Amino acid sequence: MSLRHFLTTQDWSRAELDALLDQAVAFKHSRFGQQLAGKSIALLFFNPSMRTRTSFELGAHQLGGHAVVLAPGKDAWPIEFDLGTVMDGDTEEHVSEVARVLSRYVDLIGVRAFPKFQDWSVDREDRVIKAFAKYATVPVINLETITHPCQELAHVMALREKFGNLDKKKYVLTWTYHPKPLNTAVANSALLIATRFGMDVTLLCPTPEYVLDERYMELARQNVAESGGSLRVSHDIEDSYRGADIVYAKSWGALPYFGRWQDEAPIRQSHKHFIVDEAKMALTNNGVFSHCLPLRRNIKATDAVMDSPACIAIDEAENRLHVQKAVMAALARHTPSR
Amino acid sequence: MSLRHFLTTQDWSRAELDALLDQAVAFKHSRFGQQLAGKSIALLFFNPSMRTRTSFELGAHQLGGHAVVLAPGKDAWPIEFDLGTVMDGDTEEHVSEVARVLSRYVDLIGVRAFPKFQDWSVDREDRVIKAFAKYATVPVINLETITHPCQELAHVMALREKFGNLDKKKYVLTWTYHPKPLNTAVANSALLIATRFGMDVTLLCPTPEYVLDERYMELARQNVAESGGSLRVSHDIEDSYRGADIVYAKSWGALPYFGRWQDEAPIRQSHKHFIVDEAKMALTNNGVFSHCLPLRRNIKATDAVMDSPACIAIDEAENRLHVQKAVMAALARHTPSR
Amino acid sequence: MSLRHFLTTQDWSRAELDALLDQAVAFKHSRFGQQLAGKSIALLFFNPSMRTRTSFELGAHQLGGHAVVLAPGKDAWPIEFDLGTVMDGDTEEHVSEVARVLSRYVDLIGVRAFPKFQDWSVDREDRVIKAFAKYATVPVINLETITHPCQELAHVMALREKFGNLDKKKYVLTWTYHPKPLNTAVANSALLIATRFGMDVTLLCPTPEYVLDERYMELARQNVAESGGSLRVSHDIEDSYRGADIVYAKSWGALPYFGRWQDEAPIRQSHKHFIVDEAKMALTNNGVFSHCLPLRRNIKATDAVMDSPACIAIDEAENRLHVQKAVMAALARHTPSR
Known part of the structure; x- marks a missing residue:
């Protein structure tokens, strides 16, 4: 079975989206669960966040899981996304290693990566999250790139x-x-x-x-x-x-x-x-x-x-908490127990 | 019943302060409890912290709760505190939204906001934490502004x-x-x-x-x-x-x-x-x-x-842990279950 | 009984290292335990980290404990390590206070402190982690200084x-x-x-x-x-x-x-x-x-x-998680209950 990500709502059927929304309503009425018991999520923020970070961190906790918040290039190493590069610039490691190592540690990976605003033809490729989705062996969640499905x-x-x-x-x-x-x-x-x-x-x-x-x-x-x-x-x-x-x-x-x-x-x-x-x-x-x-x-x-x-x-804004818990719970259902 | 904050000890009666201190002594003898089970606190640091951050984060955890640590202007969006401003400067959102959204996510909000040291007549108004207390619908705790009640x-x-x-x-x-x-x-x-x-x-x-x-x-x-x-x-x-x-x-x-x-x-x-x-x-x-x-x-x-x-x-310094747990427990007693 | 640290593998006998590795293998097969129940670790990063931070934070959580991540000089106060200094420079507090206060809060302290790369005769003294080990009253773990035992x-x-x-x-x-x-x-x-x-x-x-x-x-x-x-x-x-x-x-x-x-x-x-x-x-x-x-x-x-x-x-990289849990569990076995 191929790995399921939450990169865009377009990859999810209308029935699946309705199910996520129903689950979110249920979480709004009753916040706590064990859907992420023993599971964890890495939240990678290449850009600032207040709502996203708070709601994901709390949401994971309320479902029995644990979130690790990372800021690559600030308190973690800057990451290379191009393939085949001779890495003699500023980046210290390749997304291939980052995504594969994180996949060994955690059950879900969330990525926020805004465009660079220099060249739309580059930005529209959305390569940061696509690279994570390519190399990760766990589901990847879009925390805002060139769309913001949460x-x-x-x-x-x-x-x-x-x-x-x-x-x-x-x-x-x-x-x-x-x-x-x-x-x-x-x-x-x-x-x-x-x-x-x-x-x-x-x-x-x-x-x-x-x-x-x-x-x-x-x-x-x-x-x-x-x-x-x-x-x-x-x-x-x-x-x-x-x-x-x-x-x-x-x-x-x-x-x-x-x-x-x-x-x-x-x-x-x-x-x-x-x-x-x-x-x-x-x-x-x-x-x-x-x-x-x-x-x-x-x-x-x-x-x-x-x-x-x-x-x-x-x-x-409040609903961010509820829908994201629904997304995490849906994706984690298919990840193996460790 | 109006919302209770912990902005200054002057708002708390001597009997109430004695009760907090008694509870802190009890926590010093027995660290763990469920007073914050299913509850959470957002800790907003506009300035550096070592003891405050560590003791609040651990204290919440030891009482069954969860702390989210945020640094507005650094890894979260810079915040506006003035009323009626045309926000064409550096700030990206108003405390009104920040406080109301956080109140939907968490049960307590802690705020550290030092003076700006340019004009005491401004600093003495202590407007950052007062704005949070004004707009938040959950209790606000002073993590040091122009007083340091903890x-x-x-x-x-x-x-x-x-x-x-x-x-x-x-x-x-x-x-x-x-x-x-x-x-x-x-x-x-x-x-x-x-x-x-x-x-x-x-x-x-x-x-x-x-x-x-x-x-x-x-x-x-x-x-x-x-x-x-x-x-x-x-x-x-x-x-x-x-x-x-x-x-x-x-x-x-x-x-x-x-x-x-x-x-x-x-x-x-x-x-x-x-x-x-x-x-x-x-x-x-x-x-x-x-x-x-x-x-x-x-x-x-x-x-x-x-x-x-x-x-x-x-x-x-050790006692910071114990008294802050007493403060959180006292304030959380009156917050609704979610 | 003198305090046991994990500063270098040379301080641990071959039999002890083998026992740590055996425990790590056991954790690789079964991730969860209660070896750190009610215990906590402070992770001090003077330098960036991705794997170390993620694996220690998750590892503590998986064993029932809690990790607090601190970045002195960035979101915490800059620290002095020399003895007898008249502290009129950039540092705001002495490692003696930091280590003793953290020892009151947490059960383990991890320290990452890279060399300064200006004078090897200074760097080789490894004084940052040695100062923490000197003043802390809980075990100290080397998260990479001039060796990297994890x-x-x-x-x-x-x-x-x-x-x-x-x-x-x-x-x-x-x-x-x-x-x-x-x-x-x-x-x-x-x-x-x-x-x-x-x-x-x-x-x-x-x-x-x-x-x-x-x-x-x-x-x-x-x-x-x-x-x-x-x-x-x-x-x-x-x-x-x-x-x-x-x-x-x-x-x-x-x-x-x-x-x-x-x-x-x-x-x-x-x-x-x-x-x-x-x-x-x-x-x-x-x-x-x-x-x-x-x-x-x-x-x-x-x-x-x-x-x-x-x-x-x-x-x-995956094994970092498992071996570090073994190290934390071994050290925490000898720390007192609070």
Whole structure:
């Protein structure tokens, strides 16, 4: 039987995703279990984390397991990912060794590895987590690379708590301004999961340059073909918000500008009015607002929106704990006892 | 019922403090319990820690709980504390979100946040931990900000182990030299706890500029009015040490010089003779010496004093473990099961 | 009874080492136990770690204990090791306090402290771990200083898994190139453990300047006198590899060049041909290859060697978990219950 990973929700059937969400709801009602008794997970953070680290570490503990948190390049050795390299640079060991050794120690490996933001054609290969998945002999979990599937599950769980069935809900994924060009991971993920669950999805962004990678656009089109939802791109704020049930915000850098961000900055700065505010939310169908966090207040969304009852970002963040426990439990079911 | 925090010992009655100390003594005799079974604590360190981190992490574990250690701005996202800010600077998320999300994950939140040392009028507002206490929906514990209440309990526990009843003991809190202008937290705390427990307290410092913030001086005066102790300020080393039962040392920067430390440095450097040495200790009533640690040897106290039987700093440090378990257990008693 | 540490395998009798290895084999078959129930270990990392940290943290957990990971100078206070110093420099506390306080909290202390690489006559004193062993009142474990005894046990365990009895096996410890002048710790350790277990050991290095410290050469000579093995130094690659059963590779800086590495660099760079490759391995007696990791591929050993069945480096890395649990269990047996 081939090894099962949690790299993207697209590798999991809709029935499997529903089962994960059901298990997450069960964990929300009753936090403790023995699904990871005697098992362990290594959490590799190539980038900062607060929610992910806390919720995975606690989640493993609550299921009887143990999490080891590692920061390669900071308190562990920097890692090489290319094949065949003569390693005379900064990296001290190859992912092949790291993944194989960790697989001897632990039962699951989680990896957070953001893009380098220099060349999208490189970043879109997502080679760090793919290398771990290639060499590890235990399941690998995506803690955010160029998608963020754990966030997807937490997000859709929060939406279900609010709406129940999500078919044909009007869902707006809106770009917002941020002083730095950010990762597209959560935006890609929002597109995938919203289309997967049959919603009518609008991708709202300033210009065509801010449309997401065609790989994710195409997957989203395939998803709506199966799920019965729809997908459109819009640059019209008022039209997008009108009648929306769900507004999900995220900032990201425009893909054509990777590596020459000084050229993108003035475009980004000219669209600060994409901020989610009360006026825009008033156009919705008494819609809810969410965001993956961290969120810069009064940049991405106003204090008024963040502090309103419509904001379910804290619920979504809480759900990270529950869905990730469901993912760990599902993957660990198939790992051998030591 | 409103949420109970452990931000300062002044919020806890003398009977409550005595109960915490009794519980700490019980934990010293028998380390293990289930008071935190199924519970967890997030420990947020904005500044370095050795004793605090080790003793809280172990203490939670010994009571059946789990501690997650986070370093915001280093391996987690930098946090904004001001209200209404347009967050276009370095901070990536607001304490409102951090505190509310952590409250969904954990049952207790510990926060270490030292002053910035630029403007005492700002630092004295202690806004980091106050913001956590404001937004968190679980109890918040002070791991040292501008006071250090856990150290207070460990200190008074060590003194009781030595003396039993502390009423009317002659207690000297002496300033000492240190190459850097340090936090007044432990000095403020020593003043509070020594006056609270009815001791005759002398604050010994080089000049009137080194007297502590009037807020703590006034609380100390209120404390002695209730406890039957006394409080005086002295700049006379020999007179202060003579007949003392307890010498507690701490270095701190003079409050009027915050933000212009180059002006304070020569004053500080001219008072290196405040070092605790054998000659000074010989003036005491066979007194004990303690310090919160870390301590620079032969700067704050000589090797001879540190290595003498009179030094109870190691006992005080050990007691951190016991008193903090008592604090966690007391606060967790009122948190809901998940 | 005097305190037992695990600072070097030379302090442990051959029978004791055999018992540790037997226990490690037992742990490899059955991972879980209660040998550390209610006990804890502080892991102090003055340098980065991946395998050591993960395997110790997990190992303690699997035996019912708890590990606290500390990084002095990074997230804990910088520590002074000299005696009698007037501490007006960068260090904030003395090892005497750190070791004594940690001994009150935990039952075992592990220390990783690499040399400073400026002056070998200083580094060879190994004063960091010796200071911890001097002041601690609990056992201290060497996590790599100027030797690496945990690696030794993992290494010899892997060799026994392959060969059974190791008497008179032909063992080559070969120097290899690395862009930086590295620690001699694993090389010293390989020399000690291979001679201890009765092997015919060749130390292969580019020039006499790369021979290891006379302290370890002399211990190795004493070891072979007792164990029945042999020791020779060679600068002839082909002669050394011919008929070898075991090739163990490590790079290190030449001792006479400590502190003036610019002079050593050209010598080191002129010996890149010491890389372990298929041609060299073909000279052996169908020998195995190993390395302590991290390893720079195509610098110390080629991809072909690393990915060949002859490479047992991953097994050796796995064994770190098992042997370290055996060491912790052996030391904790004699620590008092709290």
